[in-house]
Amino acid sequence: MLPYSEIVREAPVLKESGFDLEVEIQDSHWLLTTCEMSSVRRVGDFLREQETLVSVNGPIFDLNPGSLDEFIREHTRKVFFKTIELAVSIGGSRVILPSGFSPFLSGDAREGWRSLATEIWESCVHIGSENDLVVCIENGYDDNPGMLLEIARELDSKSFGICLDVGHVNVYSRKKPSHWIKELARYIREIHLNDNNGKTDDRLVLGEGTLDIPAIFRTLHKHRVWPPMVFDMATVHAVNSYKYLENRGVLSFQPELL
Numbered sequence: 295m296l297p298y299s300e301i302v303r304e305a306p307v308l309k310e311s312g313f314d315l316e317v318e319i320q321d322s323h324w325l326l327t328t329c330e331m332s333s334v335r336r337v338g339d340f341l342r343e344q345e346t347l348v349s350v351n352g353p354i355f356d357l358n359p360g361s362l363d364e365f366i367r368e369h370t371r372k373v374f375f376k377t378i379e380l381a382v383s384i385g386g387s388r389v390i391l392p393s394g395f396s397p398f399l400s401g402d403a404r405e406g407w408r409s410l411a412t413e414i415w416e417s418c419v420h421i422g423s424e425n426d427l428v429v430c431i432e433n434g435y436d437d438n439p440g441m442l443l444e445i446a447r448e449l450d451s452k453s454f455g456i457c458l459d460v461g462h463v464n465v466y467s468r469k470k471p472s473h474w475i476k477e478l479a480r481y482i483r484e485i486h487l488n489d490n491n492g493k494t495d496d497r498l499v500l501g502e503g504t505l506d507i508p509a510i511f512r513t514l515h516k517h518r519v520w521p522p523m524v525f526d527m528a529t530v531h532a533v534n535s536y537k538y539l540e541n542r543g544v545l546s547f548q549p550e551l552l
Contacts, residue, residue: 298337304529305346313532314347316524317384322353322373329376331383338384349388349484349524352377354434358394360411370394371414378421378429388428388484388522390457391418397437397466404441412445415454423453430457430483437467439477446481455483459526462486464505465495471505472513479517486526487535497527500535511544 305315319325341348357370374391381389399407415431422429431442433456442456456478460471467474475482489503490496500507514520525532539545 298333301337302340305341305344308529309344309346311533314522315341316349316351316390316526317386318351319353319377319380320355322355322357325353325376325380326372329380331379334380334383342385347522348384348386349390349522350377350381350384350386351390351432351524351526352392354392354432357392359414360394360407360409362406362410367410367414371417374414374418375421378418378425378427381427382425386427388430388455388457389422390430390432390484392434393431393436393442394434395436395441397435408441408444412448415445415449419449419451419454423451428453428455428483430455432457432459432486433462433467433474434459435466436462438469439474443477443481446478454481455521456481457484457486458482459486459488460505460510461488461490461495461497461526464490464492464503471510475510475513475517475519479519482519482521484521485514485523487523488525488527488531489535497531499527499531499538501538507539508542508544511539 301317308315353373357373358366359370359374361367361370377391378389394411395407418429431445433442436442446454446456458474458478463469463471463474487500489498489500489505489507492504525535527535
């Protein structure tokens with residue numbers, strides 16, 4: 295999120311190239327202790343003047359909405375709520391928050407996690423619905439789409455959706471992105487695009503890793519899934535990734551990219 299000056303400088307350049315903006319926040323401590331919403335609102339006013347659409351990607355580290363430890367769960371709730379407040383202040387249309395789910399949980403532990411996590415997601419969705427904001431859960435270490443699908447079905451809200459990160463799927467899941475898209479199609483509200491070697495989440499330029507990018511877009515087209523897409527990578531990589539898609543005619547499947 296910091297510095298604000300970079301957002302103000304880069305947003306018009308991105309807009310001229312046909313891109314909008316996703317703001318990524320990595321520091322939970324800054325968010326909870328230092329972030330001034332008055333400054334965020336000023337940045338939001340500038341972006342509205344530029345007619346730049348904005349989504350907000352919240353912190354991911356050490357957050358667990360379904361933790362059996364009440365302290366961890368409450369900390370996660372505070373970070374989620376503060377991220378949503380920032381998203382509203384900056385004029386965002388979507389806010390992306392991590393699932394925090396561990397695929398090693400099973401049986402009663404898995405169901406306990408789901409129950410506790412859903413309580414927090416319900417609270418987030420309630421705030422989102424009051425502010426015309428879609429709250430999205432993003433897959434992280436999830437090895438299959440089952441948990442995200444269960445939560446989405448239970449909440450069943452227009453203010454809740456799933457952000458599918460295909461790079462995370464490539465590293466942490468035994469299932470291909472096509473399987474995730476098929477299972478989650480009804481609930482996908484955003485897609486994070488980057489590539490990797492299937493072992494580490496390196497956020498490579500599309501085409502430089504092992505992901506079959508054209509197959510992903512064919513599957514999206516088959517299931518009529520056309521959400522906004524975010525190049526979840528450095529700006530210079532995003533430009534090269536756009537060229538990769540353009541050169542392969544992939545953009546005919548999905549025209550909206552961030």
